[in-house]
Amino acid sequence: MANEWDVSGNAAASRTFDGPTGWRKFYNNHRDVIIAAIILGPMLFWWMVVSGFPTAFGFLLGFFKWGEITASPKFVWFDNYIHFFRDPQYYMALWRSIWIGLLVTGLNMLIGFLIALLMNLSLFGKAIYRTMWYVPVVTSVVATTQIFNIFLDINNGVIDNLIKRLGYEPILWQYSVGWGVFWIVVYSLWKGVGGMALLWLAGLQAVDPILYEAAEIDGANRLQKFWNVTLPGIKPIATYAIITGLIGAVQIYEQVMFITLGGPYGQTEVLVFRILRDGFFDFNMGMAGASSVVLFAVVFIFTVFYFRMFASDNEKSDPRRGRRKRQ
Amino acid sequence: MKVKPINLFGHIILLVGGLVMIYPLIFMVLASTFTKQEYAATVLGPFPIAIKPTFANFRIIVGAAKDHLVQIYFFNSLFRTLYSVVFASLTAFLGGFVFARLRFRGKDGLFLFMLATAMIPGVVALIPTYIEYARWPYAGGNNIFMGGKGILDSWWVYMIGGPALNIMGAFLVKQSMEKVPIELDEAAKIDGASTFRLIFQILLPLQLPILAFIAITTAQATWNDWGTPFFFTSSDKLQTLPAAITRISSIATSAGVPDYPLMITLGLGITFPMLLIFFFFQRFFVQGLANAGLKG
Structure with a gap:
């Protein structure tokens, strides 16, 4: 050539x-x-x-009814979608995905931001702290959910043993919806907050130090500097973090699959887990397809929102942006 | 030496929180020294200490098991990870080069399209992918589309699918390469460098930090990926370490009491290599995130 x-x-x-x-x-x-x-x-x-x-x-x-992998699919127009919004199993799973996603993203960002602020101080041994906080991110989901299951075990669970030693009644975590969601959120935070903190840290360190000096010359105090320099400076990364966080969080299912398995009685089931169950275990391909399209619609709304915010933000804040010319 | 109160506060929060973060790993290390019998007989506290600590579990993982399945899982994980890292870096770099440096009609549209599809939830494609693999033409006993199992339960699943193709990586490389002045290309051109040489000898070294970031995140994603083996393979010889944990747990449970210490040790075996990689390459993480075009 x-x-x-x-x-x-x-x-x-x-x-x-x-x-x-x-x-x-x-x-x-x-x-x-x-x-x-x-x-x-x-x-x-x-x-x-x-x-x-x-x-x-x-x-x-999503437009087909397909029960068995050997049978031929039948075109049913929007029946699957109509079924989706009539059957509480489905729309409740979607609703759970959204609110658990919002909760996880919100807490994750808040805690991650506070941690990043502390990591941004010039502390002795901050590389060690950074590693410690980032450790959960690199661990394997299957390995760490096993550990959570050992903690929550009914017979010899670590947390129940601790509660018993303190003289209280042990809690049957697996039989409670509230606790199920609680542990899903706790696991998600444990796994995600370190990555979020590092993302925030990158954003904080990218803020031009000259701006801080200028603010200092103008007589700004610590709070004013934070409010007027730091926050506007990290806005792009904040938009990125919020939207990608939300998109990721409405799709969580590994926690549910390995910790609560959707139980008790499907009350902690999120939509992606439901899709997997339909597709791989119940051979209800049509509903799996329709549900994933609905999920995509939700993610799409978040994404459009993100591009709107992110694009308009870039135009305002960075005049150099624009089509790069050759020569 | 005087410590500022805000720094003291920072130390306390970061240390205590960090200990909480690594606590499950500490628990894993402690629990992995138990034997199955002692584990079942102990009332587990937050920090279980074995009376007779043993390294038998580690020995089983390193090679004492009779069937050597763990070694097979380990090598599957390793080869898969290496393969994905090589191809993800290559596709990300070349794709990034195309979108950052070349001019052709429809470039921006194509790029936005590919990036937008990367946002589509993976689960949309999961079940169709299963059907696609099962109906792969002329593979696994298929006469054109039907009859056999296609490429399911074969190495092709790992070769084709998984994180080996990296569109988001192409985006990152594009962002990073656009910061390299175009004059560098022109200087190389005038000095008589071929395109091949320009790409691999002049542009590639400048993108090494972002490529390291892509390589490390891909390595993590592949190493920890339990989904591909779980959904698309069934035979023992094709499992990877994370998929093996779920298997061992089901096998162990059917035989009576699950061998939790062995499972935990295997979990440690999965986690440890990634921890080492992160520890030694962590500067690329922050650099990579900062390079991703997210600067304020």
């Missing part, structure tokens, strides 16, 4: 007075498109296989 620039030694020597001809001329005129096609072609094909095609398929699935 000829991929030399036209000014390279060989091409320059062999070039006629009229300039390069044939393939070389074609290549020189369309260099960018050709290289892009060579690189993006296989990538796009791969992407179609693992993401594009299955996603499109998933959207179509």
Whole structure:
């Protein structure tokens, strides 16, 4: 494949007075498109296989009734969607996904921000603190949910043993909806807050120190500096964190799958877990497809909201942004 | 030496909270020294200390087990992770190069489209992916689309799926590469560098920090990914460490009392390599996050 620039030694020597001809001329005129096609072609094909095609398929699935993997699917228009909003099992699962997602994201951001503020102080041994707080993020979900299950075990649970030793009645965590949600939220916070703190920390450290100096010269105190310099400075990262956090949080299911298994009586079931149950265990492909489209609609609303906020914010705050010109 | 009250406050909160963060790991280390019998007989406190501590569980993981399945799981995890890291970095870098440096019609539209689809919940594609794998043409006994099991329960599942293709990474590389002045490319061009050389010898070294970030996050995602083996494979030889934990627990439970200490030890075995990687490369994390175009 000829991929030399036209000014390279060989091409320059062999070039006629009229300039390069044939393939070389074609290549020189369309260099960018050709290289892009060579690189993006296989990538796009791969992407179609693992993401594009299955996603499109998933959207179509919502319009079919498909009970068994061997039976042929039947087109039922919007029946699955109508069923979704009539059956409390489904819309309650969606509602649970949203409010648990909001709760987890809110607490995560708040705690993460306070921790990041403390990490931003020039403390002795802050690399150790950073590592300690980030440890849960790198751990495996299956391994750590097992530990949570050991803590909450009915027979020999660590927390119940502690409660018994203090002289109170042990709590049957698995039989209570409130406690089930509580432990799901606690696990999510434990796993997520370190990453959020590090994200905030990156945002805090990206604020231009000159702005602080300028504020100091203007006689601003600590609180004023925080309010007028720090907060506007971290706004882009805040928007990013809120929206990606929400998008991630409405999709939590591993906690539910491994800690409460949706119980008691499906009362802690979130939508993604329900989709998995429909798809892999009950072979109700149509409802799984329809539910995931509804979930996508929720995520899409968050995403549009995000791009609105993020894009308008960039235009205002960064005049250098805009199409970069070559030459 | 005088300590400022705010710093003292910071030390206390960060230390206490940090200990809470690593407490489950401490518990795991303590519990992994139990034997199955002693574990079942002990009333577990927050810090269980074995009367007769043993390293038998660790020995089983390192190679004392009769069937050597743990070794197979470990090597599956390792190969899978290496493969994903190589390909995720490569696709992220080349994709980022295309979108940062080349000009062609429809570039912005294509990029926005790919980025937008990365926001679609993965579960939308999960079940169709299962069907797609099961109906893979001419594979696993399929006559065109039907008949066999397709590429389910084979290495292809790990080769094709999972985090090996990284669109978000391409976005990060694009953001980072746009900060490198275009004059550098032009200088290389004038000095006679081919495109191949420009990409791999001039632009690649400058993107190493962000690529390290992508490589580490991909390594974590793949190493801890239990979903791909759980949903798409069934045979023992194809399981990875995280998927094995769920398996061991079900096997152990059917035989009576679950062998919790062994499970916990396996969990430690999964966690430990990632902890080491994070500890040694943590500067890339902060750098990577700051590089991701999120600066104020």
